[in-house]
Amino acid sequence: MALASVERPAGRTAAAHPRRTAAVRPARPRILLTTEGTYPYAMGGVSSWCDLLVQNLTDFDWQILPIIAPHGRPPTYELPPHAREVGRIELWSEALPEGGWPRPAERKAGTEIPGVLVRNLIGWHGDNESVLNALIWCRRFPVGVRRIFRSRRGWASFLDGLQAVLAERVAEAGSPPEVDLVEAATLYQTLYWVARTAAAPTPPTDVLHVTAAGWAIIPALVHKALHGTPIVLTEHGVYVREAYLAAARSGASPGSRFFATRLARGLARSAYSYADVVSPVTDANAYWEEGLGIDPDKIHVLYNGLSQPPTPSPPPGTLTVVSVGRIDPLKDVHTMLRVAEETLRYVPNAQFLHYGPVTDGEEAYGSSCLTLHEQLGLGDRFRFMGRTSDPNGVVRDADVVLMTSISEGLPMSILEAMGQGRPVVSTGVGGVPDVVKGCGVVTRPGDAHGLAMAVTTLLRNPTLGWKLGQRGHGRLGRIFNESACVEGYRELLFSAATVAVETAAMPARMAA
Amino acid sequence: MTPHKLSPVHARRVIEARLGREPQDMLEAAVALEAWAGMRALDALGTGRDLMRASRRERQPSIGKLPLPDAQEGLAVEAAAFVVVVISIACWAAPLATTLGAGVVEHGLILALPLTLALQWWLRSRYLGRPKGLAQLGRRPWMLLLGTIALVGIPSALMGLSGTVAGLLTVTWTGGTILIRRRWSLAYAAAVVLATTAMLAGLSALAVLAAIAVATALAVAVAVRSSVTLAGHPPGRMGRAVTAGIIGAGMGVVLVADRSVDWSVGAVPAIALIPSTVASFWGGYHLWQFQYVIPKALSGVAIFNANHRGLGWPPLRILLGAVGRLVLLTALLSAVLLLGASALGMATSGVSVLVGFGLVALATLLVSLLESVGRASWALLSVLCAIAGEAYVRMSDIDPFPGVGLIVGASLAVLVALPAAIGMMSRPARTLATALWIS
Numbered sequence: 039m040a041l042a043s044v045e046r047p048a049g050r051t052a053a054a055h056p057r058r059t060a061a062v063r064p065a066r067p068r069i070l071l072t073t074e075g076t077y078p079y080a081m082g083g084v085s086s087w088c089d090l091l092v093q094n095l096t097d098f099d100w101q102i103l104p105i106i107a108p109h110g111r112p113p114t115y116e117l118p119p120h121a122r123e124v125g126r127i128e129l130w131s132e133a134l135p136e137g138g139w140p141r142p143a144e145r146k147a148g149t150e151i152p153g154v155l156v157r158n159l160i161g162w163h164g165d166n167e168s169v170l171n172a173l174i175w176c177r178r179f180p181v182g183v184r185r186i187f188r189s190r191r192g193w194a195s196f197l198d199g200l201q202a203v204l205a206e207r208v209a210e211a212g213s214p215p216e217v218d219l220v221e222a223a224t225l226y227q228t229l230y231w232v233a234r235t236a237a238a239p240t241p242p243t244d245v246l247h248v249t250a251a252g253w254a255i256i257p258a259l260v261h262k263a264l265h266g267t268p269i270v271l272t273e274h275g276v277y278v279r280e281a282y283l284a285a286a287r288s289g290a291s292p293g294s295r296f297f298a299t300r301l302a303r304g305l306a307r308s309a310y311s312y313a314d315v316v317s318p319v320t321d322a323n324a325y326w327e328e329g330l331g332i333d334p335d336k337i338h339v340l341y342n343g344l345s346q347p348p349t350p351s352p353p354p355g356t357l358t359v360v361s362v363g364r365i366d367p368l369k370d371v372h373t374m375l376r377v378a379e380e381t382l383r384y385v386p387n388a389q390f391l392h393y394g395p396v397t398d399g400e401e402a403y404g405s406s407c408l409t410l411h412e413q414l415g416l417g418d419r420f421r422f423m424g425r426t427s428d429p430n431g432v433v434r435d436a437d438v439v440l441m442t443s444i445s446e447g448l449p450m451s452i453l454e455a456m457g458q459g460r461p462v463v464s465t466g467v468g469g470v471p472d473v474v475k476g477c478g479v480v481t482r483p484g485d486a487h488g489l490a491m492a493v494t495t496l497l498r499n500p501t502l503g504w505k506l507g508q509r510g511h512g513r514l515g516r517i518f519n520e521s522a523c524v525e526g527y528r529e530l531l532f533s534a535a536t537v538a539v540e541t542a543a544m545p546a547r548m549a550a
Numbered sequence: 551m552t553p554h555k556l557s558p559v560h561a562r563r564v565i566e567a568r569l570g571r572e573p574q575d576m577l578e579a580a581v582a583l584e585a586w587a588g589m590r591a592l593d594a595l596g597t598g599r600d601l602m603r604a605s606r607r608e609r610q611p612s613i614g615k616l617p618l619p620d621a622q623e624g625l626a627v628e629a630a631a632f633v634v635v636v637i638s639i640a641c642w643a644a645p646l647a648t649t650l651g652a653g654v655v656e657h658g659l660i661l662a663l664p665l666t667l668a669l670q671w672w673l674r675s676r677y678l679g680r681p682k683g684l685a686q687l688g689r690r691p692w693m694l695l696l697g698t699i700a701l702v703g704i705p706s707a708l709m710g711l712s713g714t715v716a717g718l719l720t721v722t723w724t725g726g727t728i729l730i731r732r733r734w735s736l737a738y739a740a741a742v743v744l745a746t747t748a749m750l751a752g753l754s755a756l757a758v759l760a761a762i763a764v765a766t767a768l769a770v771a772v773a774v775r776s777s778v779t780l781a782g783h784p785p786g787r788m789g790r791a792v793t794a795g796i797i798g799a800g801m802g803v804v805l806v807a808d809r810s811v812d813w814s815v816g817a818v819p820a821i822a823l824i825p826s827t828v829a830s831f832w833g834g835y836h837l838w839q840f841q842y843v844i845p846k847a848l849s850g851v852a853i854f855n856a857n858h859r860g861l862g863w864p865p866l867r868i869l870l871g872a873v874g875r876l877v878l879l880t881a882l883l884s885a886v887l888l889l890g891a892s893a894l895g896m897a898t899s900g901v902s903v904l905v906g907f908g909l910v911a912l913a914t915l916l917v918s919l920l921e922s923v924g925r926a927s928w929a930l931l932s933v934l935c936a937i938a939g940e941a942y943v944r945m946s947d948i949d950p951f952p953g954v955g956l957i958v959g960a961s962l963a964v965l966v967a968l969p970a971a972i973g974m975m976s977r978p979a980r981t982l983a984t985a986l987w988i989s
Binding site: 108109110128131132134135160184187188189190192193196197200201209210211212213214216217218219220221222223224226227278279280282283285286290291292293294295296297302322324325327328329330335441444445464467482483 | 568569571574575576577578580581582584585586587588590591592595598599602603605607608609610611612613614615616639688748756783784786787789790809848850851852853854856924979980982983984985987988
C-alpha cells in the first residue's frame with residue numbers, strides 16, 4: 039500500500055499505565071477532550087460527566103474539540119476559565135478544509151485513500167495501521183481530501199475496495215448484503231467525512247482524552263501518531279454495541295445496517311488498538327471491551343459518581359413513578375409504556391412521569407411512543423414532561439424510579455435516584471446490575487411484566503421502597519461518589535501527561 | 551436477574567424473535583443476546599460466534615433509502631406572479647426614458663442587469679437555496695441595510711443619475727427575489743403592477759421607482775425578520791457564493807453586451823425576454839428533478855454495474871427534457887409574441903434577438919446545473935467563453951442581424967457547458983458520489 043511510506047515518529051506511542059509513578063509532571067497539563075455529538079452542545083449523561091471533569095479538574099487546561107452536525111445552536115454548557123473550545127469539527131457541513139496540497143507523488147498515493155478506508159474500516163479483518171496511515175495523509179494534506187473524494191480515481195478506488203469487502207467470506211462475519219449504488223454512494227460520503235475529521239487540526243496538547251470509541255477517536259489517532267501524545271479513552275456505553283443496537287432498531291436496509299455497524303466496529307478497533315488506557319465507567323463495559331480484543335492491562339474502570347447529597351427524605355407517597363432519559367430506541371420507551379399500562383391495572387392511582395427530550399433524529403420513534411401511549415389508553419396517568427433542568431428534584435418527587443433501557447453504561451439517572459434515596463426498578467443492562475445491587479430490582483431487558491410487578495410491589499409496599507432507597511443512598515456514598523470519580527481521573531490524566539513528558543524528552547533516536 | 555446461558559437453538563430463536571431476521575454477524579447476535587436475553591457479554595460473544603459459524607446465510611439484497619423530493623407547492627402562482635412582474639417592469643423603460651433621458655436609462659439598465667443577476671446568484675447560493683436560508687439572512691440585518699444603501703449610494707456617486715436608476719432597479723429586483731422565496735410573490739407582483747400603473751399614469755417615474763425600491767426593501771426587512779429562528783443550518787460557503795455571483799454577473803454581461811439590443815427604447819427588449827424567461831422557469835423546474843432521478847436510477851443496482859451505460863438514461867432524459875421544454879416553449883412564446891406584435895402593428899426586435907435570448911436562457915440553465923453540483927470551473931469557463939465570443943463580435947463590428955453577439959456568446963457557452971452536463975448525467979453513480987453528495 040503506497041500510504042505506508044508516510045513518515046511519522048515510530049515508537050512514540052508510549053503505553054501509559056494509570057498506576058505508573060509520575061517522575062516529571064507538567065505544571066498544568068493540557069487535555070484535549072474530543073467529544074461526539076455531546077459536550078458542550080447537548081444534554082445527556084456523557085455531557086454531564088464531561089462537565090463534571092472539566093469543572094472540577096481545575097489543575098488541567100482543558101481543550102474541547104467537539105464533533106457535531108452543524109446546527110447553529112450555542113453551547114449548552116458554559117465552559118469555565120480553564121477550558122476552551124479549540125475548534126469544532128462540523129460533519130456534513132459545507133466548510134472547506136484549509137491547509138496543505140499534496141505534491142504529485144503524494145497525490146497519487148492519496149487517490150487510494152477511499153479504497154484503503156473502505157477495505158480497512160469496513161472489512162472484517164481491516165488493518166489498523168493502514169487506516170492510520172490514510173488518516174495521517176489526510177491531516178498532512180487537508181485540501182487534497184476533497185479533491186480526491188471528488189475525483190474519478192477516488193471513486194474507482196473506493197468501488198474496488200468495496201467489492202473486495204463484499205466478497206469476504208468469514209464465517210463469524212456472516213454474508214455481506216448485496217448493496218446497491220445508493221448505499222455505496224452514502225458510504226463513500228461517510229468515509230469522506232471520516233477523512234475530513236482526520237484532516238482537522240488539533241492543538242499541541244499533553245493528553246488526548248477521547249469520550250467514545252467512534253468518530254471522537256479520529257483526530258486523536260492522528261495526533262498521537264504525529265506527536266506521540268498518549269490517548270485515554272473513556273467509554274460510557276460500548277460504542278460498537280450501541281451502534282449494533284441502533285442499527286437493529288432502525289428499520290434501515292441490510293446494506294445501511296451493514297455499513298453503519300462495520301464502520302463503528304472499524305473505528306472502535308482502531309481506538310482500542312491505539313489507546314494507551316481505556317477507562318470504562320463500569321465493569322460490564324470492560325467485559326465487552328475485553329471480548330472485543332482490548333489488552334486487559336489497558337483497561338482501568340472508573341465509575342461515574344455523584345456528589346454525596348444530604349440525608350434523603352422519605353418518598354412522598356403519591357404513587358409516582360419517574361423516569362429520566364432521552365426518548366430514544368435505546369431507552370426502550372415502548373416497554374416503559376407497557377409497564378405503566380400493566381402497573382395501572384393493579385395500582386390505578388399511580389402516575390408515571392417521564393422526563394427527557396426526543397433524541398435528535400429519533401423523531402419517528404418519539405411519534406411511535408405517542409401512538410403507543412394512545413393505543414394503551416394511558417391518558418394523564420403517563421405524562422411526557424419534556425426536558426428537565428433539575429433531575430435530582432424530579433427524582434426526589436418519585437416513589438419509584440424506573441429505567442427500561444436496552445443499553446447503558448453507568449446511568450446518571452440511577453445514581454441520582456440513589457442519591458435521593460429512591461428505589462430503582464431497572465433492566466439489567468451495562469453496569470446497572472452492579473450499581474443497583476441491594477437497592478432496587480433488576481429484570482431482563484424488555485421484560486415489561488417483570489418490571490411492572492416490581493413497580494407494583496414497591497408502590498404497594500412503601501416501607502420496602504424506602505428501605506431500598508436508603509441502602510442505595512449509602513451505597514452511592516461508598517462506591518459511586520463524585521470525588522472518587524474526579525480523583526480517579528485526576529490521577530489517570532496526570533499519569534498519562536507524565537508519560538507524555540517523559541516520551542517527549544527522549545532523544546528522537548531513542549524514542550524510535 | 552440471573553445471567554444465564556442458552557442452548558444454541560434457544561439463542562437463535564431469541565435473536566430471530568427480537569430482530570425479526572437472522573443476525574448479520576456474530577456481534578449482532580451477541581448484542582441481541584445481551585440486550586434481550588440478559589446474557590453476559592463474554593458468553594454472548596462466544597455464543598454469537600458459534601451461531602454464525604454454524605449457519606449458512608444467503609446474501610440479502612439491499613436497496614438504499616432515497617432522498618425525498620422537495621414539495622413544489624404554489625409553483626404555478628409563483629410563475630404567474632413572475633410573468634406579471636417581468637411584463638410590468640418591461641413597461642418601465644419608456645416612462646423612465648421620457649423622464650430621465652434614454653442614455654440615463656440605458657446606462658442604468660446595463661449596470662442593473664448584471665448586478666442584479668450577480669446578487670441573485672450569490673443570494674441563492676449562500677442563503678435562498680438552502681434550508682432556513684431566509685432565517686440566516688434575517689440574522690444579518692446590518693448586512694441587508696448597508697447592502698441596500700451601498701447598492702444605491704455607490705453607483706449614484708460614481709455614475710450620477712444613471713447610477714441611481716441602476717441602484718433602485720437592483721434593489722427592487724433583488725428584493726423581489728427574496729420576497730418570492732418568502733412566498734410573497736403575489737404581494738410583490740401587486741406592488742410592481744401598482745408602480746407600473748403610477749408610471750403610466752404620469753407620476754414622476756424616478757419618484758415611483760424610488761418608492762417601489764423603498765417598499766421592496768422594507769418588505770424584505772419584514773420578510774426576513776419574520777423568518778428568524780433560534781437555530782438553523784449555516785449559510786452556504788462564501789467562496790462558492792462569490793463564484794456563483796461572478797457567474798451570475800457574467801450572464802448579465804452577456805445579456806447587456808450586445809450593442810444591437812437597445813434596452814432604453816421602450817418595453818420591447820424587456821418583453822422579448824419573456825418567452826425565454828418563462829421557458830427557462832419551466833425547463834429549470836424540470837431539470838431540478840435530476841437530484842432525485844439520479845439516486846432513483848441507481849436504486850437497486852449492484853455496485854459492479856456502476857459504469858453500465860444504461861444507467862445514464864433517466865438523468866439524461868431529464869436533461870434533454872429540460873432543454874426540450876426550454877427550446878419548445880421559447881419558440882412557441884416567441885411565435886406568439888411576434889404574431890401579437892405583428893397584429894398590433896408594433897415593431898419587434900426581430901426573430902434573431904428572440905433566438906439570442908433563448909440561447910442565453912439555455913446557457914444559463916446549463917451553467918446553473920454545473921454550478922449547483924460544484925463544477926464551478928466548467929460553469930465559469932462557459933461564461934467566460936460567452937463573454938469572449940460576444941466581445942469578439944462587438945470589437946469586430948460584425949453586425950449581420952440584431953442579436954448576433956447574444957447568439958455567438960450564448961452558443962459558445964452552450965457548446966462548453968452541454969458536453970460537461972451530458973457527461974455528468976451519463977455517469978450517474980460517479981456524479982452522485984463525487985459531486986452531488988460531496989459539496
